[in-house]
Amino acid sequence: MAGNPLQAPAAETGAGRTAAxxxxxxxxxxxxxxxxxxxxxxxxxxxVAMLAHSFLSDQAYDWGVVxxxxxxxxxxxxxxxxxxxxxxxxxxxxxxxxxxxxxxLSPNPIVSRVAWFYVWLLRxxxxxxxxxFWYNLGALYPRLSIGVPFGPTFVxxxxxxxxxxxxAAILGLGLHEVxxxxxxxxGGILSVPQGQTEAALSLGMTRRTALFRIVLPxxxxxxxxxxxxxxxxxxxxxALVSVITLTDLLYSVQKIYxxxxxxIPLLLVAVIWYLIVTxxxxxxxxxxxxxFGRSLARTPRGGWRPWRQRGIPSGEAS
Amino acid sequence: MNDSAAEAxxxxxxxxxxxxxxxxxxxxxxxxxxxxAGEVLCLLGPSGSGKSTFLRCINHLEVPDSGYITVAGxxxxxxxxxxFLIEASExxxxxxxxxxxxxxxxxxxxxxxxxxGNLMEAPVRVRRxxxxxxxxxxxxxxxxxxxxxFAGRYPGQLSGGQQQRVAIARALxxxxxxxxxxxxxxxxxPELVGEVLDVMRDLAADxxxxxxxxxxxxxxxxxxxxxxxxHQGQIAEIGAPASVLExxxxxxxxxxxxxxx
Numbered sequence: 307m308a309g310n311p312l313q314a315p316a317a318e319t320g321a322g323r324t325a326a327x328x329x330x331x332x333x334x335x336x337x338x339x340x341x342x343x344x345x346x347x348x349x350x351x352x353x354v355a356m357l358a359h360s361f362l363s364d365q366a367y368d369w370g371v372v373x374x375x376x377x378x379x380x381x382x383x384x385x386x387x388x389x390x391x392x393x394x395x396x397x398x399x400x401x402x403x404x405x406x407x408x409x410x411l412s413p414n415p416i417v418s419r420v421a422w423f424y425v426w427l428l429r430x431x432x433x434x435x436x437x438x439f440w441y442n443l444g445a446l447y448p449r450l451s452i453g454v455p456f457g458p459t460f461v462x463x464x465x466x467x468x469x470x471x472x473x474a475a476i477l478g479l480g481l482h483e484v485x486x487x488x489x490x491x492x493g494g495i496l497s498v499p500q501g502q503t504e505a506a507l508s509l510g511m512t513r514r515t516a517l518f519r520i521v522l523p524x525x526x527x528x529x530x531x532x533x534x535x536x537x538x539x540x541x542x543x544x545a546l547v548s549v550i551t552l553t554d555l556l557y558s559v560q561k562i563y564x565x566x567x568x569x570i571p572l573l574l575v576a577v578i579w580y581l582i583v584t585x586x587x588x589x590x591x592x593x594x595x596x597x598f599g600r601s602l603a604r605t606p607r608g609g610w611r612p613w614r615q616r617g618i619p620s621g622e623a624s
Numbered sequence: 625m626n627d628s629a630a631e632a633x634x635x636x637x638x639x640x641x642x643x644x645x646x647x648x649x650x651x652x653x654x655x656x657x658x659x660x661a662g663e664v665l666c667l668l669g670p671s672g673s674g675k676s677t678f679l680r681c682i683n684h685l686e687v688p689d690s691g692y693i694t695v696a697g698x699x700x701x702x703x704x705x706x707x708f709l710i711e712a713s714e715x716x717x718x719x720x721x722x723x724x725x726x727x728x729x730x731x732x733x734x735x736x737x738x739x740x741g742n743l744m745e746a747p748v749r750v751r752r753x754x755x756x757x758x759x760x761x762x763x764x765x766x767x768x769x770x771x772x773x774f775a776g777r778y779p780g781q782l783s784g785g786q787q788q789r790v791a792i793a794r795a796l797x798x799x800x801x802x803x804x805x806x807x808x809x810x811x812x813x814p815e816l817v818g819e820v821l822d823v824m825r826d827l828a829a830d831x832x833x834x835x836x837x838x839x840x841x842x843x844x845x846x847x848x849x850x851x852x853x854x855h856q857g858q859i860a861e862i863g864a865p866a867s868v869l870e871x872x873x874x875x876x877x878x879x880x881x882x883x884x885x
Contacts, residue, residue, distance in 0.1 A: 504685060504728065505791075509750065509795070509798060510719060510798065511746065511750055519745065520745075
């Protein structure tokens with residue numbers, strides 16, 4: 307596979323076509339020009355200038371007010387609630403998602419159909435409706451209790467005391483996220499070649515051990531990019547919890563502008579925070595992807611050469 | 625149970641009337657075969673003759689439609705109760721599989737683990753053996769296939785031949801009673817075939833019971849104790865390599881050997 311067999315045929319064809327083997331550099335190469343790119347730059351430049359002019363001169367933006375509220379106590383509290391919701395929702399989503407994905411791929415038809423039904427139901431009902439449903443659970447089941455079905459109860463409590471707005475938000479966002487994460491993990495598991503499972507089984511592992519020790523760790527690499535998207539989606543869709551009176555980032559600025567009517571500057575405050583959070587998360591995703599690409603690199607550990615990972619031969623042989 | 629234990633020399637692998645179809649396509653047609661301990665059996669045959677399917681039935685990766693297989697006198701995939709064979713639980717099947725080593729055409733090394741990790745995973749996780757003891761055995765097996773210096777590498781960093789030698793070492797680290805080889809050199813570049821066959825030769829000389837699906841006629845002639853030619857899911861011809869390969873009695877065997885040479 308090394309130099310010789312590769313070079314031999316090149317020499318043969320070279321004898322037939324002498325023009326092709328002229329040493330490089332003897333003839334000048336003219337690079338293609340891209341006039342439309344420059345036209346595009348000009349159009350974009352004008353648009354950006356117009357936007358910037360509007361940002362800076364338009365009174366409605368009122369950057370002074372934006373700066374004043376960006377670090378205000380209620381806004382930071384709202385931001386922390388949004389982050390808290392995101393972390394808990396994703397934790398539920400990932401744990402539940404692995405479980406539902408594993409159930410979906412189970413050879414047991416009852417187990418796999420239950421998982422299918424779960425994904426079907428929770429993906430079909432709008433998140434907003436699910437949040438309102440959990441928030442108003444008390445109207446459907448006024449009391450929640452633990453006990454023997456159709457028999458005596460051991461513990462019982464009122465739904466409205468058990469389910470605070472925060473609990474309702476976690477239930478709504480979390481259970482909804484489980485359905486989406488389950489599909490992401492299912493895709494990741496299916497992306498691992500069947501031979502990996504067969505090899506694990508042939509060594510005496512059970513299906514479960516093979517899944518958790520061999521298949522899932524390899525699926526992680528495929529799962530990270532869509533999961534990164536999901537985290538960002540959750541950061542933003544958590545803004546829906548304002549309808550169940552939970553003070554997240556959006557609701558906190560809404561409360562402020564309902565009093566002082568500075569709608570645009572306060573919405574800008576929320577936008578800026580969403581942009582910051584999303585940027586930090588994207589950077590985190592990049593680092594995670596780099597970490598999990600490790601075992602697939604063709605070079606030994608330590609010598610990280612990203613250009614080798616793209617499958618472009620580095621041309622050491624020639 | 626008692627009659628089988630009473631037999632003087634139990635075959636290492638015994639297949640009795642194994643049938644298997646995929647949909648309406650029959651692949652194995654009542655295949656019956658005994659393989660003695662220490663024997664090296666090479667399975668030859670055209671594609672679709674059922675060689676690989678039979679191999680995968682031995683460790684129950686494929687479940688026969690009827691018939692049964694025993695390894696070292698124990699039923700694979702079932703337990704006996706009177707005249708019935710009761711399907712075994714997943715855990716029982718896994719325990720039997722742990723005693724049967726298998727080497728695949730595509731190597732199937734765990735790409736998320738280092739070479740040493742590949743060898744140690746099953747003994748540590750499945751058999752719960754102490755790590756230090758397993759590591760010692762794993763390193764000895766790596767040395768045996770000539771890859772001591774590669775313990776810390778990942779499979780993606782090895783050539784095909786090296787990967788297949790690691791796969792053999794991985795199976796050996798479970799101390800199997802039988803080794804199954806499913807076209808172990810078919811996915812290799814021609815100049816890498818030799819290093820894998822050398823390891824297999826070494827194993828055979830060591831007295832390991834081996835069943836190999838292969839197209840390496842030279843290997844079959846030199847190493848096999850018997851060669852079986854499969855045709856339409858049955859054994860068309862079986863015997864010493866010299867007689868089957870040099871003087872095939874079955875017309876199909878002759879035609880096949882003519883195309884392989």
